[in-house]
Amino acid sequence: MTHAATVHLIDDDDSFLRAAARLLRASGFRVKVYASARDFLDDAGQEHQGCVISDLQMPGMSGLELQDAMHGKGITLPLVFLTGNGDIPSTVSAMRKGAVDFLEKRAPKQQLLDAVNRALELDEKAHQQRQHEQAMRSRLSCLSDREIEVLGHVVRGSMNKVIASDLGIHERTVKLHRTAITTKLGMHSVAELTRLWMEVRGEMPAGR
């Protein structure tokens, strides 16, 4: 892990919270404990990386309510539920809304650790994806408006001649723009440029 991934542990049962934290720390994870869902949400100001392990049945805000609250606040940390006695409707609801796993509190250590690892992996992937997108976006932002326009046409597969006539400029100017683009972005093939465009813009440029 290149960055500090934290396992956020939420449980109203003091003893279980302590014991689980011990186990996870002993397994090499960085753990933060919260006695209630609200405490965790209040603390979620900065960019968190990691995952959330939460009890289901808690006074105040329940585990499922926490899940909804996280969606509402845009906290995308993967969620693993632990429960003293799970009932099927809760399980289905939790999984539907995107929990990574649903475990009994007395589940064997390995199951718990596997779930945590999976959750952290998911978080890592998501994080990398975000970073990649961010990079792409910033790269595109170094292009001028005109250059972006030209790029749009290039990505659509138009020939320089056509681009020139569309934009009302010289073909020679188009070639100059293209050179600038490839230099700034460090990409040469149209395929790469297209991929970049799609990743950042999410859709092909509007046609004629």
Place this chain on the structure above:
Amino acid sequence: MNWITFVWPMVTATCLTLALINLRIAMGDGRRAPHLMFSLAACAVAAVSVFELLLLRTKDLETYNVILRWAVVPIWVMVTAATGFIWSFFRTGRLSLACSAVGLNLLANVANIVSEVPVVRHAVALHQATTFGGVEFTVATIENGPWDMVEILSVVMAIAFMFDASLQMWRSGGRRRALVVGGSVIFFLLLSRGHAMLVENGMLEAPYFVSFCFIAVIIAMGMELGNDVLRATSLARELQSSQRRVDLAGQAVSLGFWEWNIVTGDIWANEAARKLFGVGKWETVNLDRFLSLVHEDDRSSVAQAIEESLQRGADYEMEYRVQSEDGCLRWISARGRLEMEQGRRPLAMRGVLLDVTENRSSESELHQLRGQLAHAGRVSTMGQLAAALAHELNQPLGAILRNAEAAEMFLSSPSPDMEEMKAIIRDIIRDNQRAGGVIDRLKSLLKRKEIEPRVIHVRELLEEVMALIRADAAARSVVLDWSCADDVPDVLGDRVHLQQVLLNLLINAMDATTGATRGERRVTVGCQRSADGPSVTISVCDSGPGIPAPVLAKIFDPFFTTKSEGMGMGLCISKAIVEAHRGKLEVSTGPDGTCFAFSLPVAQSVADS
């Protein structure tokens, strides 16, 4: 042809017509005496009219006297019929007076007929006179005989009777009737008599118009009768429409109407009722037939209910089963009202009956659902308990596991943190205690709190429980037999808890018979004095396959069950309750079935009996 020859026959004809009409009515059923009297009176007036015409036309004295002599006959009939009419129409007045008047009149007139010289009146001379339109008629000089006063007296008595009767009628509210009928009869009688006397005494030269007076009376009487007929017709119409309404209502709900004539024994029943009982449309039904149609289980109760109603004079109300014509059992709800004679002898019972099978089946369904709900409730409370339990236990157990795993991992490192280890061990111990506490709480929950012993009538207790379980048993086609020995004394115990025990044993017993074929599902409940000691033994036996030995050993253990649902607490709790009652819950089993029996202490005050 002159008006005399025209008018008198018209009077005759009118009277005869009215007489015939009313004779026809009089021959119909019901109270028709007034119509008969009226008819007679009308006939008499018709005859009088004929006689009068003859008198007016006779020029011969001999003939005149013959006619005059016999004229008293229709007159007497007229007076008698008028008196009779007042008597039967008004139903008031002194009968003795009426009879004397009529009798006296009869006497005088008979005397007049049979005597050589008419004793009341006879003509001595005739002469012709003229009246309107120049018409000639005969006038006679009348000489009254010694019995004339008798005749007059009888008429006066008749008038007195009518007056008295009319007065009574007036007083009792029938004013119009009194005035119209009574008044007109009296008035016209007086008028005709007065006129006749005037003519006879030569003071007036006019034809007799007795018939005219009388027809006026007839018309008055006729009007009154006519009103009655009209009223009867409109009542009949109302009755018809009311009958139609009742029929419609009856049809809509298939209401059966019945009427039991207690005196003759016959029972009338309408079509709906007959259909319900599967009795033919024209078949005669009496009480025995009816009882034979009632389901044998309910027969004695129905007979008893009828008997009670007859004795107490109270309304009859009963529900019973009947095998209907399509072979299925139907529940009937019946109500009846007694008609008594002067409050003593029952004359008839009239009532309705209704097919309430649907109600019943939904009632029994409801009952069954309630039972199931209660049952489920009991199980779900246990279920809820189990869920809460699981949660309560999983917390500390989960924590212990995690701690132990953590400890294991620490220990595998070269230098484990001893402080941390100590903390882990401490936590494990604490969690273990926590879990133990949860178990303890459960145990205390299962232990019955103080039993409130009251005196309980065992038969009543069993009846209540049977009532609760009956629908369930019926639904499962389990035959439920129960009996209680006569000498079973009252016991000391907690009613609610004992009911629980019985319900538990009964439900288990019914479950045990589930595998058996329909006819062999039997649960028997018995209660009797115990052989040993002052106690009562209640047993619940089933016809199931028996309990195998390994299961038998654990049957009373908590959380032990062979069923897919249920917590396995029933027998454990039942045992605890019985033991709290200082009794014992025992089981004996074999391939033919299982019996659970428990004893309860006899209530102290009867322990010595």
